[in-house]
Structure formats: structure tokens, C-alpha cells
Amino acid sequence: MPELDDLSGPFRPDIRFEDFSRDFLLKLIPVWQYAWLYMTEAWYDAVKDRFGSQAADECETQTWVRIGGRVNPRYAKVANLQLNTVVDSLKALQLPLDNPTPGKHILVDYDIKSPNHVVMTVTQCSSLKYFEAKQPERINWVCHVGEKQVLEKYLVNPKIKVTPLKLPPRKSKDEIACQWELKLEE
Amino acid sequence: VAELDDYSGPFKPDLRLEDLSKDFLIKLIREYQWAWVIMADSWYYAVKTRFGREAANQCELESWCQVAEKVNPYYAKLANIQLTDAVSCVKAMQLPLDSQLAYIPSTWELKSNNHIILTVQRCQALEFFEREDPERIQWMCHVVEAEAGRKYLIRPDIKFTPLKLPPRESKDEIACQWEIKLEE
Numbered sequence: 001m002p003e004l005d006d007l008s009g010p011f012r013p014d015i016r017f018e019d020f021s022r023d024f025l026l027k028l029i030p031v032w033q034y035a036w037l038y039m040t041e042a043w044y045d046a047v048k049d050r051f052g053s054q055a056a057d058e059c060e061t062q063t064w065v066r067i068g069g070r071v072n073p074r075y076a077k078v079a080n081l082q083l084n085t086v087v088d089s090l091k092a093l094q095l096p097l098d099n100p101t102p103g104k105h106i107l108v109d110y111d112i113k114s115p116n117h118v119v120m121t122v123t124q125c126s127s128l129k130y131f132e133a134k135q136p137e138r139i140n141w142v143c144h145v146g147e148k149q150v151l152e153k154y155l156v157n158p159k160i161k162v163t164p165l166k167l168p169p170r171k172s173k174d175e176i177a178c179q180w181e182l183k184l185e186e
Numbered sequence: 187v188a189e190l191d192d193y194s195g196p197f198k199p200d201l202r203l204e205d206l207s208k209d210f211l212i213k214l215i216r217e218y219q220w221a222w223v224i225m226a227d228s229w230y231y232a233v234k235t236r237f238g239r240e241a242a243n244q245c246e247l248e249s250w251c252q253v254a255e256k257v258n259p260y261y262a263k264l265a266n267i268q269l270t271d272a273v274s275c276v277k278a279m280q281l282p283l284d285s286q287l288a289y290i291p292s293t294w295e296l297k298s299n300n301h302i303i304l305t306v307q308r309c310q311a312l313e314f315f316e317r318e319d320p321e322r323i324q325w326m327c328h329v330v331e332a333e334a335g336r337k338y339l340i341r342p343d344i345k346f347t348p349l350k351l352p353p354r355e356s357k358d359e360i361a362c363q364w365e366i367k368l369e370e
Contacts, residue, residue: 046245059232
């Protein structure tokens, strides 16, 4: 049976992802990425409306840290990653729905000084742009408190030391969003 | 460049999903489905721990409905689905991460293009609630699922009526059953 490029044909009750073409799956994933970010924002707003920003910030960080701990090791497993070095863990960073490349939510440059010492520069971050435009008061918590904890989980290797080198707020949109040193002591 | 079946090779700073094989994408998608559930669950328990179950329930309902309303019409657009009848709306229900596609095995009885019986045979969320948090069943299955399910159908004139809902007496029973109907 030919692979489906859309669902304009008859209803198929037993349809599976395998029935879709690769191109169609690649179109679906950005919508799931959008849903992923929209879901956390919907929760954030629901909590903030009832209990204030501090409560929403704390719940959000707890949520992302839990996701990073429970879900992200599974990406490493399905991708057959051996997590021996910092560079190995960069690969694990590229696979979640909120990853640094495919959906262009976050664009990243990597300065690989050695397999266990990397400087990661986030050149574009759609979350930061949103906060700068709509909710600048969120920048401090998300970028200074939450992001480090989440990044540590997303790297999947707890031995990697994560150190911020530059964080928002920034003076101009031409500046980078943030910069991190990732180091595994050998 | 050959499509990647896994990512055991060298680090590619410019990796895109387009570089991955279909098989690898499908493996990742199954993990995305898991991640989707864990996100909602993590928010729920973060709120419940601080502010109690009622607060968590209300935030959960609001979030699921907002997401469905905002995001789900994109699935129909992307998949070129004309939402002319109930069965076409059911196709749109097959595309979200928490769809019946693999994650929630279901059967569909098509009585007509505008009258369908959806039977959820197995529901991992229900099994988790039965095991870990049976108090969540009432709210999730009777309130959230009914409200969010309507939004997932995209067309507001389609009726989404529960025929059988948990709790159930045995794990051999179905998880739930719904009638989907558009008055002609």
C-alpha cells in the first residue's frame, strides 16, 4: 500500500505512523513542537492566573526537570547513543521536541575545544524573543534559575558541569541569547 | 548523504530531522508521545503538591482545552482534511501526539459518515490512574476527556457523548466508549 502524504482519503481506523510518508511525518513534527511549547505555556498561565508568577515559575522548572530526567534518557536509548563524553551528550540535546535545530526554535553554535569541553552559544532563542516582547519579568527565572537545571538533565550525564558564561537580559537583539560552558573533568 | 538509522555516529552540529530515516523518526515519535504525557503529568503533580487536587484539576482542564482549540485545527490543515462530516473530524483526531495512533488502541464503528462509536480498548493513562491515583479517574475521564474530546473534533457542532466511562470492575473491560454524532 502506498505511503500517505496526507489524510485527504478515506478514514482508516487502523492507521499507523508507518502508513505515513516520511515527508508527512516531517510536516507533523513541527506541529507537535508547537503543541509541546503551547501546552507548557497554557499550564504556566493557568497557574499564574490563580497563584502568581512565583508559583508558576517553580512549577514550570519542576516540570521541565522531571521531563528531562524521565524522558530524555529514552532519546539516547532509541538513538543508540553512548554517553561517554560531553560531545556525546550534545547529540542527546538534539533529539527532544524542544531541540536546538530542526524546528528553529533555538539556533546553537558549538565550540568543541575537546570531546569533554564545549562552549555552547545559543544565537537565537524563540522563548527569549517572546519574553523580551511580552513578559520580560520571566527572563530572570527561566534563564538564570530554570535553564541550568534543565540543561543538566537534558545532557543525560550528571557528571557534566554546566556553567553559564553569558545570560540575558541583553542590550540589543543582535547579541547572542546565552552561552554555556559544558565540561566533564577527565 | 545516507539517512541515519540511529545517531551512534559522529556529532553533527547541523543535524535536522530530515537527516533521519523513517524508522528512526517513528522511534522518536513514540518517545514524543511518552514525553507529551509526562509533561502534562509533571505539571499536574507540581500544582497538586503545592495547591491541592482541585487546583490541579482546574489548571489541567484549562490547559488541555486551550491546546486543543489552538493547535488541533493545524492537523486538519496540514493533512488536507476537509471537515465536512463527523468521520473527517475523526481523521483529525488521529494526528495529535495523544491520538489513538498506537498510544491508545481503539476501534471505530461507523454507523454513517456522521455517526460513529469510538471504543477505547486500552488506555495507558487509565491504567496508570487505576494503579497509582484512582482519585484522578473521575475528573480526567468524566470532565477533561469530554471537554477536550469535543475540542479535538474541531467542529463545535459535533456531539461527543460518553456511553461508558471508568471506573471499571475489571481490566478486561474496555476503557471507555463514546458516541460521535453530527445531526444531519
